[in-house]
Amino acid sequence: MPTPPASLPSLPAVELHALLAVSFSALALWRPLYGPDGAAVTDFACEYLNPAGQQMLGQPERPEQTFLTLFPNACENGLITCCCRVFATGEAGHFEANHPADGRDNYWHLAARRGGELLATSFTDPAGETTLRANHRAEARQAELLAAAQRRAQEREEFAQVFAHTPAAICIQCGPAHRYAYVNAAYQQFFPDRQLLGRPVAEALPETVDAGVVDLLDAVYRTGETYYGHEQPLLVARPGGQAPKPMYFTFTYQAYRENGEVVGISTFAFDVTEQVLARQERERQRQQLEDLFMQASAPIVVLDGPDHVFTLVNPAYQRFFPGRELQGKPLRDALPELADTPVPTLLRQVYTSGETCVAEEMPLQMARSAGGPLEEMYWTFSFQAHRDAHGDIDGIRAFAQDVTASVRARQQLQEANQALTESNRQLTRTNTDLDNFIYTASHDLKAPITNLEGLLHLLQRVLPLPARQQEGVQPVLDRMQQSVDRFQLTIAQLTDLTKLQRAAAEPAEPVDLARLIEDVCLDLAPQFAATEARLTVDVTGGPRLAFAPKNLRSLVYNLLSNAVKYHQPGRPPVVHLRSHRTENGAAVLEVQDNGLGLNARQQAKLFGLFRRLHDHVEGSGIGLYMVKRIVENAGGTIAVSSTPGIGSTFTITLPGTALPETTTAV
Structure with a gap:
């Protein structure tokens, strides 16, 4: 046995x-x-x-x-x-x-x-x-x-030992039903929750029926011809009601023979899902980037290879050259006028080194249409290396901006600034000459006027009394004295004008505004008494103001003296002086009166030099001009609001420290 x-x-x-x-x-x-x-x-x-x-x-x-x-x-x-x-x-x-x-x-x-x-x-x-x-x-x-x-x-x-350790997924399916007779570990990992051995493929993997896999196996089993599949998609069912998982395989179905007869099929497969999805993502990103380029308002092109062939030209770039065909052409053929410019050299450097290059406001002679005239254009370029999936440089992305209009506008502005600088220089020389003239004139006129005043006084002393008592003699002598006084006042104000420019450079220092107003009121006391004027002072925000003391005194003096001088006849002047704080820390000084007031035409001439708007009151027409100059030299502003017969309000805004509230009546 x-x-x-x-x-x-x-x-x-x-x-x-x-x-x-x-x-x-x-x-x-x-x-x-x-x-x-x-x-x-x-x-x-x-x-x-x-x-x-x-x-x-x-x-x-x-x-x-x-x-x-x-x-x-x-x-x-x-x-x-x-x-x-x-x-x-x-x-x-x-x-x-x-x-x-x-x-x-x-x-x-x-x-x-x-x-x-x-x-x-x-x-x-x-x-x-x-x-x-x-x-x-x-x-x-x-x-x-x-x-x-x-x-x-x-x-x-x-063979099974070899197959068990290979990264390739291998299986053997026997018979016309393609029943699994062998699967290695790599193949089983594709379907970790499935029982494969001993089961037909249509039963073990029912999703393969709709995917056409079973039809392919049938064809290989019937014909014996090997089938090669490249990155074939397959929706793999998952347990628990989860959505099917998309997978991609590269594989071969090869007839398995015994005694020359096909008895089964051997499968060698590779899971290429990760590579396919990565490539699809790169393609999606590339398409998204291309769509972004095509929709961008900035001119963008992509140049391919060392010959810099235009492979992408967005509409914004093409609009600069409406009559020229760029797509698919090398740079030297598409834009031959750039051959002798720095552009080809810069492109070669970027293509060789991979380093980004930025060229700002490059002047180029270019034709917008084929065969058209060359015109000077200014461009700002950014050239960036374009790399393939392996990181090798295969082209260049060029971002361009036509800055011709802005460059020419800046050039015109520079020319205008140069002209303005020259005008300011001439104006400065004129102002200097004018100051020198005023100083010289006032200095040279002082002695004659002083002599004339002395002669007038001498005449009044030596003139016999009977002669002075004659009709018309004394009024003439009085008018002569008044003229001399006005002349001396004018010379004094001209002297102040020459000092005004120098005073603008004086440093600011804390000023007690309330005390300064009291000092001014003492100087104006005779005018207040003669007109029965009443002054109300309302100073708020603090006792000090950062300003040049002489200039601030001149402002207050001129505004208060004008408020009293140009009062409405038959009506005692009432003057309000107020100060308050602004949100940005500036001090506002207001002087309001109930005087004659000004119409719109008079307000337009109010701050001019030697402008006198009321002839019945003595004055030189220089006080408000000096006020405006002082305010503007300090970086401030002055404005007037006035109604004839009702009064005027002068508002001065000065940078400085705000003042606390106090109320003083004078």
């Missing part, structure tokens, strides 16, 4: 069935059936009978029978127990029992097969030399086939 192998070879079912079919012994493959507890084997289902086994048992190749159905006395004679032991331990065994049909002795050879099957071998040993020799020959042939199968199993085991 031959000794069975320790275990059956780990061959796909198609190959194992082909091997068992040529055996003269009755052979069967059984799969265990478990009891309700799932732990113990209670029976075996017959999955395959070779031809000898079919003849012996009178059953088809795949009978729908269990072991105990075909062999009802297997429990009593211990055969089922022996089968369970071989299946549990993996060690081969044998069992002798009577055939249930004719009572002849049968010898069972039992061997476990990896994958959960059991091989049961049954043969009958009748008396007779011929039959025994035939059986010996059959057993020898079976041993040879089994050895060959073991060699193939060993080879497949070695």
Whole structure:
């Protein structure tokens, strides 16, 4: 009796069935059936009978029978127990029992097969030399086939070890249903929650049916021709109601042959999802960037390669050259007038070094239309290296801005500023000459007027009394004296004008405004008494103001003296002097009176030099001019609001420290 192998070879079912079919012994493959507890084997289902086994048992190749159905006395004679032991331990065994049909002795050879099957071998040993020799020959042939199968199993085991550690996903699918016979770890990782081995692909991966995968496998199985798939998409179902996961594979389906016949398909696949999604993202970003370039208001072009070929020209750039074709042309052909300019050199430097270059307000002679006249244009460029997916420079992005209008406007402004500077220089010289003239005139006129005044006094002393008492003599002498007085006043004010420009440079210092007003009022006391004037002072925001003391006194004096001088006849003057703080920290000084008032035409001439708007009151017309000059030299402003017959309000705004509230009546 031959000794069975320790275990059956780990061959796909198609190959194992082909091997068992040529055996003269009755052979069967059984799969265990478990009891309700799932732990113990209670029976075996017959999955395959070779031809000898079919003849012996009178059953088809795949009978729908269990072991105990075909062999009802297997429990009593211990055969089922022996089968369970071989299946549990993996060690081969044998069992002798009577055939249930004719009572002849049968010898069972039992061997476990990896994958959960059991091989049961049954043969009958009748008396007779011929039959025994035939059986010996059959057993020898079976041993040879089994050895060959073991060699193939060993080879497949070695290949399986290689396949198990390769990053490629590999599987073998057998039969027209493409049932999984082998999957390596890399393939199983594609579908970590799926049971693949032993199942047809349409059952294990139903999503492959709609994706056309099964059709491809059918074609390879039918024709034997290898199929190459490149980055094929597949929506892989996920558990728990999750949305399908998009995956991409590059793979080959290759026919698997036995004895020249296609018995299955081997698959070599690579998951390229990450690469495809990364490329799609780069393409999305590239398209987004291109859309941004095309919609940008700034002129943008992309130049490709060392010849700087226009591969992208946005509308803003093309509008500068409406009659010229740029797309697809090298720079030297599209804009030949740039050949002798710095632009080609700058582009080569950026293309070689990768460093960004910015050229501001570059003057270029360019034609807007093909064959058109050259015109001077000013451009500001930014040249940036464009890199491919490997980081190598393959082009240049150029951002351009036509700044011709702004450059010419600045040039015109510079010319205007130069002209203004020259005008200011001439005006300064004129003002200096005028100041020198005023100073010289006032200085040179002092002596004659003084002499004239002395002669007038001498005349009044030496003139006999009868002569002075003659009709008209004394009034003439009085008018002469008044003229001399006015002349002296004018000379004094002209002298003040020459000092005004020098006083503008005097440093500011804290001034007690309330005390300064009191001092001015003492000087004006005779005028206040003569006109019965009433002055109300309301100073708020603090007792001090940062200003040049002489200039501030001149402001207050002139405004208060004018308020009293130009009062309404028959109405005592009422003057209000107020001060308050502004939000930006400036001090505002207001002088309001109830005097004659001014119409709009008079207000327009109010601050002119030597402007006198009321002839019935003596004056030189220089006081308010000096007030305006002092205020403006200090960076302040002066404004007037006036109504004829009602009065006027002068408002001076001066930068400085605000004053606290106090109220003083004079």
